[in-house]
Amino acid sequence: MNKQLILEKRPVGMPDADTWKLTNNPIPEPKEGEVLIENYYISLDPAMRGWMNDSKSYIPPVQLGEVMRAGTIGKVIKSNNHPKYRVGEVLTGWGGVQQYSIANGDNYYPVDTSLAPMPTYIGTLGMPGMTAYFGILEVGKIKEGDIVLVSGGAGAVGSVVGQIAKIKGCRVIGIAGGPEKCKYLTEELGFDGAIDYKNENVAKGIKEHCPKGIDVYFDNVGGEILDAALGRLRMHARVVICGAISQYNNTTAIKGPSNYLSLLVNRATMQGMVVMDYAKDYRMAAQEMGGWMAEGKLKSREDIYEGIENFYDTFQRLFTGEKNGKLVLKVKEA
Numbered sequence: 001m002n003k004q005l006i007l008e009k010r011p012v013g014m015p016d017a018d019t020w021k022l023t024n025n026p027i028p029e030p031k032e033g034e035v036l037i038e039n040y041y042i043s044l045d046p047a048m049r050g051w052m053n054d055s056k057s058y059i060p061p062v063q064l065g066e067v068m069r070a071g072t073i074g075k076v077i078k079s080n081n082h083p084k085y086r087v088g089e090v091l092t093g094w095g096g097v098q099q100y101s102i103a104n105g106d107n108y109y110p111v112d113t114s115l116a117p118m119p120t121y122i123g124t125l126g127m128p129g130m131t132a133y134f135g136i137l138e139v140g141k142i143k144e145g146d147i148v149l150v151s152g153g154a155g156a157v158g159s160v161v162g163q164i165a166k167i168k169g170c171r172v173i174g175i176a177g178g179p180e181k182c183k184y185l186t187e188e189l190g191f192d193g194a195i196d197y198k199n200e201n202v203a204k205g206i207k208e209h210c211p212k213g214i215d216v217y218f219d220n221v222g223g224e225i226l227d228a229a230l231g232r233l234r235m236h237a238r239v240v241i242c243g244a245i246s247q248y249n250n251t252t253a254i255k256g257p258s259n260y261l262s263l264l265v266n267r268a269t270m271q272g273m274v275v276m277d278y279a280k281d282y283r284m285a286a287q288e289m290g291g292w293m294a295e296g297k298l299k300s301r302e303d304i305y306e307g308i309e310n311f312y313d314t315f316q317r318l319f320t321g322e323k324n325g326k327l328v329l330k331v332k333e334a
Contacts, residue, residue: 002027003308003331005068005097010054014249014319017312019052020068020097027100029078034104035085036078039095040334041304042311043071043122044327045156046220046318049248058274067096068311071127073111073118074101074332085110092121097311099332109282115290116300118334123326124160124293124300125286131242131275132160133285137168139240139273140216144169147210149229152220153194154181156326157242160289161218162191163298170216173209175202175225177321184324189299203228213237221246223255230259239263239270249319301325 001024008021030036051062051069062069072095076087084105085091093108095101111121123129135157136142148165152158153174162172162185173193174185182194195205202225206214213234219226222244230239247254263270278285292298303323305314308331317323 001025002098002100004099005308005311007052007062007064007066007068009064010052013251015049015052015312015315020312022309022311028102030080030082030102032080033082034080034102035076035082035091037072037074037091037093037095037101037103038077038332039072039074039099039101040330040332041073041119041122042095042097042308042329042331043126043128044315044318044329045071045128046243046245046248048315049318058276067098067101069094070097071122072096072101073122073126075334090118092126097308097329097331099308107279116293119302119304119326119328120300122328123156123302124298125289127275128156128326129160129289130278130282130285131273132157132164133289134275134278134281135240135242135273136161136164136216136218138278139271140218140238142168142170142216146170146215147212147234148172148216148218149175149206149210149214149232150218150220151175151225151229152243152245153185153191154324155220158218158220159185159189159301159325160298163189163292165216166190167292167297173206175205175221181321181324197225203231206232216240218242219244223247227257227259230257230262233262233266233268235266235268237266237268239268241270241272245319302328304328304330306330 006021073092076089091108148170150158154176165172174191175195177198185191185194193209217229218240220243223246
C-alpha cells in the first residue's frame with residue numbers, strides 16, 4: 001500500500017493537523033513510458049506553505065484532494081518502457097508526500113549516491129542548494145570584498161548562501177535564532193559574525209557588524225528584518241528576495257518594508273528569484289558545489305525525522321525554528 005498525505009483544506013495562518021489527511025491506497029502501476037519510484041526521503045521547505053494558498057504565484061497551488069507537493073528522492077522499482085530511466089536508478093524530483101509515485105521523467109534527475117548520501121541531494125545538492133547558488137551568484141552578483149548579510153542564516157538555503165559568499169572572498173554576517181545556531185554559523189561554517197534575532201536588536205546588530213553598510217542582503221524572512229537591512233544598504237547594493245518565512249502564516253496583510261526608499265537613495269536593486277528559472281544549469285551548479293564539498297569548503301547538515309505519519313509535527317519545525325540545517329522526512333527504508 002502507498003501512504004499519501006492529501007491536502008484537505010486551505011489553511012488560514014499556521015496550518016493545523018486537519019489541513020491534511022493521511023490515506024492508504026494501492027501502489028499505482030506505471031503506464032507506458034512511466035516509472036514507479038519508491039520514495040525514501042521527502043524535502044520539507046517553507047515554500048510548501050505558499051503552495052497551499054489558492055492565489056497566483058510562480059507555480060500553481062496544490063489542489064484540494066491532491067497529494068501534498070514536495071521534493072523527493074527515491075529509487076525506480078518498476079519501468080514500463082521508459083526511454084531514459086531503468087530499474088535501480090536513484091532519482092530526485094517532485095514525488096510529493098507519499099511513499100510511491102509515478103513519473104514520466106519530467107523534472108526528475110538521476111543522482112550518484114556513491115558521491116553523497118540521498119538526503120544531501122534534496123538539501124545542499126538539491127533545491128535549497130541550487131537556490132543559494134543561483135541566488136547569491138546570479139542575482140546577488142557577489143564579488144570579492146563584498147559585505148554580505150544573510151537572514152535565515154542557519155537554514156538550508158541561508159547556510160549555503162553564506163558559505164558560497166565566503167568561498168568567493170566576501171565578509172559574511174548571518175542572522176539566526178538562538179545562541180546555538182549563531183555559534184554554528186561562526187564556528188562551523190566560517191561566517192564572520194552572527195546576529196541572534198531572538199535575543200538581540202537586529203538593527204543594532206547589523207550596524208555593529210556592518211559599520212560600512214551592506215553590499216548584498218539575501219532575504220529569507222521578510223518583515224522587520226528586511227526593513228532593518230534596507231536601512232543599512234551601501235551604494236549599488238543588491239537585495240535578493242528568496243522568501244519571507246516571517247509572513248507566510250499571517251492572518252492579516254503581509255507587512256512590507258517601510259525603508260524601501262533606501263533603494264532609491266543608494267541606487268540599489270531588489271530582485272526576487274525562483275530557483276526553477278535556472279533548471280537547465282542545475283547539473284553544472286551541483287558539480288561545482290560537489291567539488292567544494294569534496295575540498296571541505298562547503299558543509300552540509302540535514303535534520304532527519306522519520307515516518308510519514310509524523311509529517312505535521314516535522315512540518316511545524318520549519319516555522320518554530322526547532323531544526324538544524326535542512327529539514328528532511330524519511331518515509332521509507334532505503
